[in-house]
Every structure is written in C-alpha cells, then in structure tokens.
Amino acid sequence: NAGVTQTPKFQVLKTGQSMTLQCAQDMNHNSMYWYRQDPGMGLRLIYYSASEGTTDKGEVPNGYNVSRLNKREFSLRLESAAPSQTSVYFCASSVSLGQPQHFGDGTRLSIL
Amino acid sequence: GDSVTQMEGPVTLSEEAFLTINCTYTATGYPSLFWYVQYPGEGLQLLLKATKADDKGSNKGFEATYRKETTSFHLEKGSVQVSDSAVYFCALTTDSWGKLQFGAGTQVVVTP
Numbered sequence: 001n002a003g004v005t006q007t008p009k010f011q012v013l014k015t016g017q018s019m020t021l022q023c024a025q026d027m028n029h030n031s032m033y034w035y036r037q038d039p040g041m042g043l044r045l046i047y048y049s050a051s052e053g054t055t056d057k058g059e060v061p062n063g064y065n066v067s068r069l070n071k072r073e074f075s076l077r078l079e080s081a082a083p084s085q086t087s088v089y090f091c092a093s094s095v096s097l098g099q100p101q102h103f104g105d106g107t108r109l110s111i112l
Numbered sequence: 113g114d115s116v117t118q119m120e121g122p123v124t125l126s127e128e129a130f131l132t133i134n135c136t137y138t139a140t141g142y143p144s145l146f147w148y149v150q151y152p153g154e155g156l157q158l159l160l161k162a163t164k165a166d167d168k169g170s171n172k173g174f175e176a177t178y179r180k181e182t183t184s185f186h187l188e189k190g191s192v193q194v195s196d197s198a199v200y201f202c203a204l205t206t207d208s209w210g211k212l213q214f215g216a217g218t219q220v221v222v223t224p
Contacts, residue, residue, distance in 0.1 A: 004155070042116075042201060042214035043156070058211070090155055100146065101212060103155035 002026050004104035006091050012110045013081045021076040021107050023091030031094045032074035033058075033101060034066060036087040043090065049074055081111045114139045118202050118215035125192055125222050133187040133218045135176075135202035143204040145169075145178055145185040146212070150199045159187075159200070197222045 007022045025032065030051045035043040045058030047066040055066050063085060065077045074093075078085060088108050092101040119134040137143065144163045148156040160169030165180035176187045185202060202215040 040216050042216045043212070044214075045211060048211065092156075100158045100161060103148075103157070105153070105155045 004091055004093055004102055006089075006104035006107050008107060009105070010108045012112065013078075014112055015081060015083060017081050017111075019078050019081060019109075021078075021089055021091075021109075022073070023075065023104060024073045025091075025093040025102070026072065027093060027095075027102065028071070029093035029102070030071070030096050031099075032068065033092040033094075034064075034074070034076045035090045035092065036060065036085075037090060037106070038087050046076065046089075083111050085109065086111045114143070114204060114206060114213045116202050116204055116213055116215035118200075118218050121199075121217075121219035123218060123220045125220070127194055127222055127224055128191045129222075131187070131189045131192045131196070131220065133200055133202075133220070135185045135187065135215060137183050137185065137202075137204050139183075139204055139206050139213075141206040143206045145176070146203045146205075147174070147176055147185070147187050148201040148203060148214075150201065150217070152198070156201060192220075192222045194222050194224055196220060 004025045033048045034046040049055045049068040052071045067075045088106045090106045091104045094101045116137045146161045147159040149159045150156045160171045162169040162178035167178045174189045199217045199219045201217045203212045
C-alpha cells in the first residue's frame with residue numbers, strides 16, 4: 001500500500017551543496033509532479049512530467065532540475081542549494097491528465 | 113491567471129460544532145474544483161471534488177457545492193471531531209493535464 005514514496009524524509013544542507021530528492025509511485029500513473037510548500041503560500045508547482053519521457057516547468061522552476069527516470073520515478077535535483085529553497089517538497093502523481101493527484105508524505109529540507 | 117482564495121486560519125472549534133471553510137476562485141474556462149486535506153506530518157489527500165456547476169462533492173461527512181454564479185466551493189461539515197484537525201486546501205484545475213492551483217490552506221483545530 002505504498003502509493004507515492006519520497007526519500008529522504010528530512011535533510012539539512014549547507015548553502016552551495018547539491019542534492020537529489022527521490023520519488024517513486026507504484027500505481028502505474030502516467031503523470032508526476034513536484035511541489036514546494038511554504039507557510040501561507042499553499043503548494044506551488046516546480047516541475048511536472050505529463051508522461052514518461054517528458055518534463056516541463058511549473059510556477060517556480062528556477063534553481064531546480066528534474067529527471068523522469070522511468071514511468072515510476074521522478075527525481076528533483078538542487079544543483080547549488082540556497083537558503084530560499086528551505087521548504088517542504090511534495091511529489092505527486094495522477095492516472096492521467098486532469099485526474100486527481102496522489103501525494104507523498106513530503107521531504108522537509110533545510111538549507112543553512 | 114487562475115487563483116484560489118481561502119479564508120485565513122486557524123479556525124478553532126469545539127467538537128460537534130459546524131465547520132465552514134470559504135473558498136472562492138478566479139479562472140479562465142471551466143475549472144474542476146477540489147478540496148485536499150493534510151494531517152500533521154503527512155502529504156495531501158484528496159477529500160472531495162466537483163467537475164461542473166451545481167455538482168456536490170462529499171466524503172467523510174464533508175460536503176462542497178460547485179457554485180458557478182458565485183465562483184465558490186465552500187467546504188462544510190455538520191459535526192466535527194478532534195480527528196478532523198488538519199490543514200484544508202482548496203484547489204482548481206483548468207488545464208487538460210491537471211495542473212493544480214492551490215489556495216494558501218486553512219488550519220482547523222478541533223478541541224474536545
């Protein structure tokens with residue numbers, strides 16, 4: 001009963017370090033998404049992948065890159081972490097375009 | 113652009129009280145509307161949805177009606193429990209690929 005699995009759950013980085021957040025779904029969903037959640041701002045879309053082999057920018061893509069490794073996995077990379085990227089990151093997936101999204105439990109990332 | 117406005121929290125209620133969380137939206141086209149719930153330390157879960165005017169979404173005692181004339185999708189529950197304490201997010205999508213636009217979230221605290 002895994003659904004969407006994110007790793008790690010917590011991470012502390014120093015400014016300038018790099019890191020990859022991992023996301024995997026076992027529901028055979030076509031579409032996957034990365035969001036960040038900041039107090040008072042709801043969730044904002046960073047990148048999405050409509051289907052395997054495609055990725056597109058969302059609302060706040062600067063400072064991030066993504067890879068849709070295969071249908072199951074969608075990773076988010078911070079090449080040079082900045083304090084402004086301190087946030088909770090959520091991965092989500094959906095069956096197909098326009099269907100409700102299923103979320104992972106999040107990765108809490110702090111950048112000092 | 114599309115946007116969602118929710119009432120600010122926290123909303124503090126006693127057990128068995130009536131809950132209303134207001135949500136209004138602006139959108140081009142004909143959006144689908146959603147309520148998501150986030151329990152402490154967890155990801156977002158879809159609570160209910162409505163895809164056309166006058167549709168009523170319902171789940172776990174919660175209800176919301178899609179009101180096109182007032183561009184609203186208010187969430188209601190007749191008798192809340194302590195276990196309903198969570199953050200509730202209103203969201204919409206007008207894109208065929210299902211990009212979600214979230215409100216800022218409303219924290220609900222139910223006391224015994």
